[in-house]
Amino acid sequence: EQVKRSLVGFMDRLAAGNVQRDKSWGWNMTSDPCKDKWLGVSCDSQSKSVKKVVLERLNLTGVLDIGSACRASSLSVLSLNENNVVGSISEEMGYCRHLTHLYLSGNQISGYLPESLKQLGDLKRFDVSDNNLSGKVPDISGISGLITFLAQNNELSGEVPNLDFSNLQQFNISNNNFSGPIPDVKGRFSADSFSGNPGLCGELVSRPCPPSTRKSGDSSAKHFAMYSGYAAVGLIAMLFIAFKLVSKMKPKQDTIAVEANTSRLSNKTSSTSNESKITENKSEYSISSVESGAALSSLIVLTSSTVQGLRFEDLLRAPAELLGKGKHGSLYKVMLDNGATTLAVKRIREWNITSEELKRRMQRLDQARHPNVLAPVAFYCSRQEKLLVYEYQPNGSLFRLLHGSESGQAFEWESRLNVAAIVAEALAFMHGELGEDGIAHGNLKSTNILFNQNMDPGISEYGLMVFQHQSFDLQSDNISNNAYGSFKADIYGFGVILLELLTRKPVQANGIDLARWVHSVVTEEWTVEVFDKALISQGASEERMLNLLQIALKCINLNPYERPNMNQVALMINTLKDEEDRSSSDP
Ligand SMILES: Nc1ncnc2c1ncn2[C@@H]1O[C@H](COP(=O)(O)OP(=O)(O)OP(=O)(O)O)[C@@H](O)[C@H]1O
16 A cells, blocks of 8 residues: 555656546556556566656656655666656665666756765666756766666756776766866767767867866876786786795695696597696795685686796786777787787786686686687686686777777678678587586677787687676566576677677667667667678678668577577578678689
């Protein structure tokens, strides 16, 4: 009764004087929100509690009373997009602790964003764009899972909100009154996300900041990256020395050696090699485990010949350059032997994986070799952090080729189809090999497709699965916590890569999600509008582009259970590529 009363009160205020409010909507004390299926209400099938309220484009012109809606239940989704609701977002947001999605776009909501917003610890998507909100954005940097922040077309002011830009998928604060320097957005967002704020400064909006607030320019940023690389590696070195000292004082426990792999390499084809284990010897380079119970705390070199005998201290000593900070951690370019060997070292903190599980995973990845999958060549695991060592790929990523500074560069249809076919084939192989082990890629995207010296694409960072892949739909969120979901998330990620190849548009731009945009264009039957104009002007076959788009749409199906598996995808793309090859060899 109390739930109902709160919800009815919420609607009474929202639809005050609304002639359209129909009896068929429910939302009255004589019916039940779940059983009688009130308009826009979805309930949890087990607990029968109200989970979602979606009342979009209903011409609601009343007053927003969020507190009433949330007090009623453990609401996770509230969407009132595109009505004409007035009022403000009250401090009662504290009741909305379970909200994951809050969409209030396209209304007349005014006043400040309340401090209580901080309390929405589960919030992932927040959209208050196209309203009349003013004042500063409260510090919501503590909401770690936030992936959408859209507040364009309001009257908000103060500094750019302090958010984790490496995590955000959508961000737009254009057309407000924000001021001060634009922070480092990790290359994820363009000037469009900030435009229309005359007080903002920084490279992105081509407006220099006054000296006191100036963000470092290109070359100083590079230096900063270089030195922070050195500093990080220096820090590890200090830890290393400290460990050494401790280990000298304590009796040795749990030492694991760096492996010399010559024999393993030459044995690779023998019948026992498949089950070959990483041998655990004592060596002068190994570090005593100072973490009681930790099974592993030294560099393990896998079966790559390029870094045979690589030692942890070699990594620590070598000059390193910070290449980027992603969701998973930082990536360093490390130069060994005066630059004769270059490695890419991924440093991951806060990865909740046991050393045994990491070791098992690395061994399986090492065994399941595919020429177009970049296997780690070595790894290090301590409780605080993990290091994964890869061969450095000199020709950048697919992301850079499509959207980086070379984005004007020609990238023909045949080459794009070729990349799609190779990646599909490699991913299908890995899914086949590692399906039973439950090891999917876990973070498939165009920055993880890297080109080697011959410009052959390779899939990098397979099997990290530190965080779940995020797609724009709600349904896949529900299954992505299990292994099956991770494989289906890979299919989704691959579908998005296909969209990038077809459109040459980044996954996120100006707060627009590529998959969502393509869906909307296709629904409106303007399908050819999605293709990269350069492909059309090159005379690429429209039929085959449409076929590839159909495959992409299957992969990003909102229902993960309806997505094809990677074998099916690879087969479809190979058929398309055969057709392409036949047509180009026709006289
Ligand atoms: N082995 C490698 N050789 C060369 N460049 C690499 C290598 N691995 C990654 N990179 C590049 O370094 C940059 C930073 O990589 P990183 O993996 O940290 O970021 P990311 O892929 O964007 O994020 P995430 O952590 O979510 O995967 C990316 O541009 C990536 O393409």
